[in-house]
Amino acid sequence: MPLLRTPQDRAVALILILAIAIAMALAPFLSGLLGAAVLYVVFVNPYRRLERFLKPGIAASVILVVALAVIALPVTWLIGVVIDQAPDALRRVRDSDVLARVGGGQLRLGNLDIGAEIAKAGSALLTWLSSNLIAFAGGATSALLNIVIAFFGLYYMLRSGTQMWAEARSYIPFSPRTADALRDRFFGVTEATLLGTALVGVSQGTLVGMAFWLVGLSNPLFWGAVTAFASILPVLGSGLVWLPATFVLLAQNRLGAAALMVVIGAGIASNLDNLIRPLVYKRVSNIHPMITLVGAFAGVRYFGLLGLLLGPLAIAYLFELLHFYREEYGMAPQA
Numbered sequence: 656m657p658l659l660r661t662p663q664d665r666a667v668a669l670i671l672i673l674a675i676a677i678a679m680a681l682a683p684f685l686s687g688l689l690g691a692a693v694l695y696v697v698f699v700n701p702y703r704r705l706e707r708f709l710k711p712g713i714a715a716s717v718i719l720v721v722a723l724a725v726i727a728l729p730v731t732w733l734i735g736v737v738i739d740q741a742p743d744a745l746r747r748v749r750d751s752d753v754l755a756r757v758g759g760g761q762l763r764l765g766n767l768d769i770g771a772e773i774a775k776a777g778s779a780l781l782t783w784l785s786s787n788l789i790a791f792a793g794g795a796t797s798a799l800l801n802i803v804i805a806f807f808g809l810y811y812m813l814r815s816g817t818q819m820w821a822e823a824r825s826y827i828p829f830s831p832r833t834a835d836a837l838r839d840r841f842f843g844v845t846e847a848t849l850l851g852t853a854l855v856g857v858s859q860g861t862l863v864g865m866a867f868w869l870v871g872l873s874n875p876l877f878w879g880a881v882t883a884f885a886s887i888l889p890v891l892g893s894g895l896v897w898l899p900a901t902f903v904l905l906a907q908n909r910l911g912a913a914a915l916m917v918v919i920g921a922g923i924a925s926n927l928d929n930l931i932r933p934l935v936y937k938r939v940s941n942i943h944p945m946i947t948l949v950g951a952f953a954g955v956r957y958f959g960l961l962g963l964l965l966g967p968l969a970i971a972y973l974f975e976l977l978h979f980y981r982e983e984y985g986m987a988p989q990a
Contacts, residue, residue: 685957687801689965691808696845698722702813715813722809727802829983837979844971851935852964856883858931859893859924866919870912872900886928887951887964893924 681688698718705714812819820838827834864879872878878896885895897920904913954966 684801684804686962686965687804688808690801690805691812693845693849693964693968694722694726694805694809695812696842697849698809699813711814715810718813719806719810723806727806730802731799829979833979833983837975840975840979841972844975845968847935848968848971849964851932852887854931854935855928856886858927859883859886862919862924862927863893863897866897866916866924867900869919870900870904870909870916872903882924887967892928893920897921897924 698721701721702714702718705717708714709717824831824834827837829837860879860881860883863882864875867873867875867878878900882893882896886892897916901913901916901920904910904916950967950970951962952966954962954964954969956962957966
């Protein structure tokens with residue numbers, strides 16, 4: 656049968672071509688568009704309560720201002736701190752005698768000079784971080800652009816969220832009841848993931864930053880901010896910051912300070928994840944740490960900094976879709 660023989664075939668082809676072109680054009684802004692949906696989940700309930708007393712446009716504007724004050728300004732400040740203090744922090748570590756002490760032959764296992772290998776790896780890591788700082792700044796700039804898109808999207812979604820869902824539901828391949836249940840489940844997963852991630856990040860960043868300040872290490876604010884970002888990775892997490900700091904203190908023969916760093920880092924900060932997330936996830940299906948880890952790495956690859964949150968959410972959404980598919984049709988999807 657010849658292709659594009661009927662008007663319907665030609666209409667389908669035209670729709671597919673336009674859809675692919677639009678998707679390619681919007682690809683750089685995908686994280687901002689997804690971020691708008693996440694922000695909508697967070698702020699739609701306060702908007703609905705406010706809408707009882709104010710006109711929809713005014714209520715949406717008020718919520719937008721609140722969202723900017725609560726989320727955008729702190730995130731922008733945090734990114735600015737990292738970009739501003741990162742060169743100085745890396746320079747201090749590279750110019751100090753810590754790497755020289757570690758590589759001085761004092762750490763050996765038989766014929767293997769462990770200290771030299773650690774020093775070599777540390778120097779290579781610092782060189783890589785310094786050379787990629789500009790790229791990180793560029794990624795942060797892209798993230799800020801997508802944040803702007805997300806907040807503009809939030810305003811318009813608040814204004815027309817009900818109509819948008821009524822239109823979108825007709826294209827979802829589930830019954831109306833299942834589609835509404837799926838939407839509610841997505842809301843719950845999103846709220847729990849964001850709340851758990853934020854609480855863990857703030858708690859671990861504050862504790863590790865305080866530990867840096869107590870033991871006299873430089874740039875506690877910067878390393879606290881780095882810890883808040885690293886805490887999103889559940890397997891590695893805050894250990895990416897406090898563990899190297901412990902080795903630095905050991906190389907300086909500051910055993911008491913190293914012990915304090917281990918107590919705060921391993922004993923308290925690293926265990927907050929196991930305490931906070933289960934409490935937050937009690938009302939939704941538990942998200943396995945491996946899902947969060949893989950999602951975070953994949954999300955950064957496709958969405959930049961915002962992918963640390965959007966990646967795990969995307970994988971969680973996939974599992975929810977599979978769950979509702981099995982519930983609706985009683986079987987697993989067929990390839």
